[in-house]
Amino acid sequence: TQLLEQSPQFLSIQEGENLTVYCNSSSVFSSLQWYRQEPGEGPVLLVTVVTGGEVKKLKRLTFQFGDARKDSSLHITAAQPGDTGLYLCAGAGQGAQKLVFGQGTRLTINP
Amino acid sequence: KAGVTQTPRYLIKTRGQQVTLSCSPISGHRSVSWYQQTPGQGLQFLFEYFSETQRNKGNFPGRFSGRQFSNSRSEMNVSTLELGDSALYLCASSPRVSGNTIYFGEGSWLTVV
Numbered sequence: 001t002q003l004l005e006q007s008p009q010f011l012s013i014q015e016g017e018n019l020t021v022y023c024n025s026s027s028v029f030s031s032l033q034w035y036r037q038e039p040g041e042g043p044v045l046l047v048t049v050v051t052g053g054e055v056k057k058l059k060r061l062t063f064q065f066g067d068a069r070k071d072s073s074l075h076i077t078a079a080q081p082g083d084t085g086l087y088l089c090a091g092a093g094q095g096a097q098k099l100v101f102g103q104g105t106r107l108t109i110n111p
Numbered sequence: 112k113a114g115v116t117q118t119p120r121y122l123i124k125t126r127g128q129q130v131t132l133s134c135s136p137i138s139g140h141r142s143v144s145w146y147q148q149t150p151g152q153g154l155q156f157l158f159e160y161f162s163e164t165q166r167n168k169g170n171f172p173g174r175f176s177g178r179q180f181s182n183s184r185s186e187m188n189v190s191t192l193e194l195g196d197s198a199l200y201l202c203a204s205s206p207r208v209s210g211n212t213i214y215f216g217e218g219s220w221l222t223v224v
Contacts, residue, residue: 033212042115042201042215043154088154092212098144098167099213101154 003027004091006102014110016078021105023089024071030092032065032072033099037086079109113138115204115216123222129190132219136183136204142166143185144213145177146201154201160185161208192223 007022023032031050035043047056049065049072056063060083062075076083089102116135124130136143144167145157156169160179177187183204189196199220203213 031212035215040217040220042117042203042217045212045214048212090213098156098159098169101146101156103153 004089004100004102006087006089006105008105009103010106010108012108012110013079015080019076019079019107021074021076021087021107022071023073023091023102025091025100026070027091027093027100028069029100030069032069032092033090034063034072034074035088035090037088037104038084043086043088079107081109081111083107084109115202115214117200117202117216117219119219120217121220121222123224124192125224126192126194128192129188130192130221131186131188132200132202132221134185134187134202134204134216136185136202137214140204140206140214141183142205142208142213143179143183144203144205145185145187146203147171148199148201148218149197157187157200159208166208189221194223197221197223 004023004025033048034046036046037043047063052067052069054065060077064073087105090099118133142161144159147155157171158165158177159167163179174190179185199218201215201218203215205213
């Protein structure tokens with residue numbers, strides 16, 4: 001069974017600080033997605049990474065896929081209150097397998 | 112392009128009743144997946160449908176069922192509701208069978224009392 005572990009589970013920091021969220025597994029994934037979910041809403045896709053070592057930037061967010069395609073990180077620079085939410089990583093296995101989701105990181109950015 | 116649409120958004124049911132939730136995928140998407148989200152268990156996969164056929168199934172009891180229609184719209188049904196079924200039920204669509212990027216709807220909040 002493929003599992004994705006996210007850390008930290010909870011993170012509360014001040015506006016302007018930097019942070020990194022991790023998503024780790026012992027399994028290899030063909031691609032990995034990051035989603036952000038706000039209270040009462042469905043998860044919204046932020047990025048998909050498919051190549052080992054790939055780095056993608058989305059404004060102040062930087063996503064990296066590990067060289068071995070077993071892990072990923074999300075780095076936020078100069079966090080803002082609007083970044084508050086539940087961040088989920090999801091891995092796609094080989095072939096027609098269901099996506100595997102991490103438990104999520106609940107991020108709170110305090111003004 | 113319209114996103115994934117789920118109805119109803121909120122509903123309250125009594126233990127023992129049954130409920131049907133509906134999902135309209137993004138136009139052109141043929142795969143629909145259903146997830147249950149609770150604070151304690153996170154996102155748990157229920158099942159996936161593609162071209163009206165169930166392609167994957169999670170570890171949920173037989174009280175949870177689903178179907179997909181020829182226009183790719185999907186419904187899920189929960190019979191004999193239990194208090195523990197209270198959750199946010201999320202539908203997601205994708206152009207192809209699961210493993211690829213999926214796009215979520217806003218979810219249906221089910222409260223069982």
